[in-house]
Amino acid sequence: MNPPYVNTSPASSDAPKPMDMPRVVRTGRIMLFVLGGIQAVVGLLLVTAATLGVGEGTGSLLPDYPEGAYVRGVLPLVLGSAALAVGARFRSGGRGVRIGAMAIAVLILLRGAIEVAVDQTLPLGSLIFGLPLLIYSTKKEAVAWFARPRA
Template structure:
């Protein structure tokens, strides 16, 4: 229920209000949108750079297409998960937890190897590690469980 209007929505008496999304869920949702935007932006930049490199060096176009496809796919997944927070159930929560866990593993691997593997998730392993950790921490709280298991 909204704290300012116990049984009304936008000033209409008798009109029931739904649960408001908890602040922690809104924070995770914003991070998912930010991560998705970064992944899509980096995907487009990598696509343009790899197209130039492949054209000049005569390299394999399949490698460039694979990297760009992963970047754009992960960006789209992140944005889709963020949009499903308002209406989604437990599957959205589990998928977000798996997504954040994979992001953490990829960024830790990138830091351990010392290469640009973290580029797949965010454009940098440190940023990806921080965002993945925050998203994961927010998704395993009791508020997240209550939000995604609520009756619709």
């Protein structure tokens, strides 16, 4: 039986060919790109709004103190940048990329839990992306993909 990371064919040479990226790994990569893009845009908008002082006061997305507004914008910006960087490394990366994806998923889930604790209205997005990403990163197909030998 062939190992899960090679695809040999009797018509080809004896050299093993790398397998295609498994579906769960591709789905996790797409989720990282979507999440990273959304987080980066939201982070940029919040940092810009905090810089311009837009929306300060009651009932706004920004807190009344500017440092909190910057933190509220910088955290999604950093998380989005990390998600884009990890997603870009899925094709050639090793175990560290899979662990990075799992860490990002855990941070997203923690952020969602904190939003629920402070009674925010949109923690559902954190669960929609964080939980499947964590599950996909721990599946045996993903483990085999990231543990495969590289040329």
